[in-house]
Amino acid sequence: MKDLQCLQSTALKQNRVFAPAQTNPLKSMKINWLQLSFGLVFVVLTGFMAALIGGLFVYGKGDFLAVLRNPEFRFALLFTLWTSVTATLLAALIAIPAGYVLSRQRFPGKALIETLMDIPIVLPPLVSGVALLILLGPVLGEVLTRFSLDVVFSARGVVVAQCFIATPFAIRAFKQAFDSIDPRLEKVARTLGFSQGMVFLKVTLPLAKGCILSGLTMTWARALGEFGATAILAGITRMKTETLSVAIFLNMSIGDIQFAMSVSMIMLFLALLLMSLFKFFTSSEVSQ
Amino acid sequence: MSRVLLEVADLRVKAGGFLLRDINFEMMGDEYLVILGPTGSGKTVLLESLAGLRDIAGGRVCLNGKDITHEPPENRYLGFAYQDGLLYNFLSVRENVLFGARARGMAGDPGVIRRMEQLVESMGISHLLDRSPKNLSGGERQRVSLARAILTRPEVLLLDEPLSALDPQTRHAMQLLLKEIHSAEGLGIIHVTHDFSETLQLGTRVIIMNNGRMEQVGHPKEVFFYPATEFSAKFIGMENIIRGIIRKDNQGQLWFVLENGDLNFGPLSEGSFGTGQLPQTDEPAILLVRAGNIRLEHGDPPVTAVNCWEAVIRNVFFDRTHVDVYCDGKGLWRTSLSFFEWENLGLGEGDRVRLSVRPQDIHLISGEGHCDAEAMPSKGFKKYVF
Structure with a gap:
């Protein structure tokens, strides 16, 4: 028993002697002010986005199912889907060769051409709409009418406006996709017996597939949400050139907030879906 | 007596601001020709020009007496392999090896399949056939790349720094493999490198390149002891x-x-x-x-x-x-x-x-x-x- 007490006493002494000095953890903690301030920005930003989306849900949840059954909504949804998909496919048809040429070729005036192609990105959509209206109305309108291809104030106008706005995004994305491919992979394929066209189909496109799909997703997203140029070129006509964006605008302007909110929620879901697709394609490209 | 396989006369190639000029040489059917030079001397431009991958500004390239100067690469029937293997990651190893045969519509030919199986067996890559190239080591990638290049029996194999991305042990194994391929396949090899030791170990003849021109041509040992110019002397480490x-x-x-x-x-x-x-x-x-x-x-x-x-x-x-x-x-x-x-x-x-x-x-x-x-x-x- 005595021995035990002696041991305990020695242990206590040792503990007193050798234990590290008790210090205030807050004092010893070094604060990285840079990380802290940057972190704060992220917290505020995340909170803002959550509040934005949450607000839409809270106000838009009302009679959501009734809106889904509304013929105007159904028209706008289907119209938006087919016009945006058509515009995206047209943009891809233009952007794949354009992106490839800009990526692989060097020619005089290349920088100027690239700048011209980027103009719809920086130009206000309303201005793009006015420019398209002038070109496809007074300038080329008669020719287009002769071939029964009227664009102004028609569904075709919606596709043209969406395509015009979305194509520069596609060109940029595809150019980057082709830039990321080692040209020597194409050269090896040529020596193995493939012609230039076959190399593009059998090597270049499969290699760029992930980037092209992610670029297409972003292009579609851009076409889906297009409003300004569409409104000017195709007009804002209920059940005729009414895309989802136009539907929100029309119903907000007549005070049908519930309809506008529900459509906004649908567009939000679509945006989230497209972003997920984009991230999926981007990550699959990275893992290759 | 071996025949002249490849003949290059007064070759002139522009590559951006770089000019390859006055290239003249003949290559015999059984030769292992090494093109040696520092970075930027025009070795790869020369190799790519022979393969038809660059526009030729002047001169002539003949293969077996036939003028191929302006033939597209797919009609030249020359094998080509770059330094880092450059395999297609969206294909399996088997599909990579058969890629050239597929281009020529022979991928399903029983003779080609048999040849592929023999080739991969001799190169020690038969166990990799169903794998993705993404998971291969540098040496394995290079072997697959070589098998792909020689599957359709080209008369000349063009190699652009095939050993430079490999570790010393793998490099040695690859040197032995290249020697074996050279003798077993009976093809001419043109091997581009900046490493003179590779030249001594593999080459039957060497061309030293400097600033787009041929600086010296000769047997590797001859060049080793008797460089013809100050540049050659410095480059080979005199x-x-x-x-x-x-x-x-x-x-x-x-x-x-x-x-x-x-x-x-x-x-x-x-x-x-x-x-x-x-x-x-x-x-x-x-x-x-x-x-x-x-x-x-x-x-x-x-x-x-x-x-x-x-x-x-x-x-x-x-x-x-x-x-x-x-x-x-x-x-x-x-x-x-x-x-x-x-x-x-x-x-x-x-x-x-x-x-x-x-x-x-x-x-x-x-x-x-x-x-x-x-x-x-x-x-x-x-x-x-x-």
Whole structure:
């Protein structure tokens, strides 16, 4: 028993002697002010986005199912889907060769051409709409009418406006996709017996597939949400050139907030879906 | 007698601001030709031009006597492999190997499948056939790339730095494999590299490239001992490059005299000069001596001795197989000895020694300007047989 007490006493002494000095953890903690301030920005930003989306849900949840059954909504949804998909496919048809040429070729005036192609990105959509209206109305309108291809104030106008706005995004994305491919992979394929066209189909496109799909997703997203140029070129006509964006605008302007909110929620879901697709394609490209 | 497989005449290629010019050579059917040069010398541009991957501004390329100068790459039937394998990650290894056969519509041919199986077996990659190239090592990728290039039996295999991205052990294994492919497949190989040791180990002939032009053509060992230009000498690592001038003595004999005038080498003969022609008196020249050809001994040089001089050991560097000794005496000289020889001499830094070189080991090149490829010793060096 005595021995035990002696041991305990020695242990206590040792503990007193050798234990590290008790210090205030807050004092010893070094604060990285840079990380802290940057972190704060992220917290505020995340909170803002959550509040934005949450607000839409809270106000838009009302009679959501009734809106889904509304013929105007159904028209706008289907119209938006087919016009945006058509515009995206047209943009891809233009952007794949354009992106490839800009990526692989060097020619005089290349920088100027690239700048011209980027103009719809920086130009206000309303201005793009006015420019398209002038070109496809007074300038080329008669020719287009002769071939029964009227664009102004028609569904075709919606596709043209969406395509015009979305194509520069596609060109940029595809150019980057082709830039990321080692040209020597194409050269090896040529020596193995493939012609230039076959190399593009059998090597270049499969290699760029992930980037092209992610670029297409972003292009579609851009076409889906297009409003300004569409409104000017195709007009804002209920059940005729009414895309989802136009539907929100029309119903907000007549005070049908519930309809506008529900459509906004649908567009939000679509945006989230497209972003997920984009991230999926981007990550699959990275893992290759 | 082997036939001429590839003939290149006055080839001229523009690649951006770079100009490849005056390329002239013939390649025999069984040759292993190495194109050697530093980065930016035009080696890869030359190789890609032969493959049809670059627009040719002038000259002619003939394969088996047929002019292929402006044939597209797919019609040339030449194999090509780059340094990092460059496999298609969206295909399996099997599909990669068969990619060339697929291009020519022969991927399903039983003969081609049999050939592929034999090839991958001999190259030790048969166990990789169903794997993705993403998971292969550098050596495995390179083997697959070689199998893909030679599957359709090209007559010439073009290799762009095939060993430079590999670790030393894999590189050695790949060198053996390349030798095997060269002899077993009976094809001509053109191998681009910046590594002279690869040239010595693999090449039957070498072209040294510099700034878009051919600097020298010859047998690798010939180039090793007798570089034709100062550039070649420096690039292949000639240890002693000394500037001087040619002088004639009273008896009419030619001597190489150091720039400071107090050390003579000679008497010179036709064999002393790379071009096989005796130089003119007072002509500037460059003396080239391999470190292993300078003899290092105890003691002072005899008064009447020629090609012999006094020096002091400044630095000694031990390598894995030999000792490099830097001596200071009328210039800085590098000699090379085996460990055994060095230990027997019992010398150290600061000791006075006698250096000497045999007249037959003296090699001189012109000390003026650029040396033309046409005047290279591949034609003039008849006396050196290895």
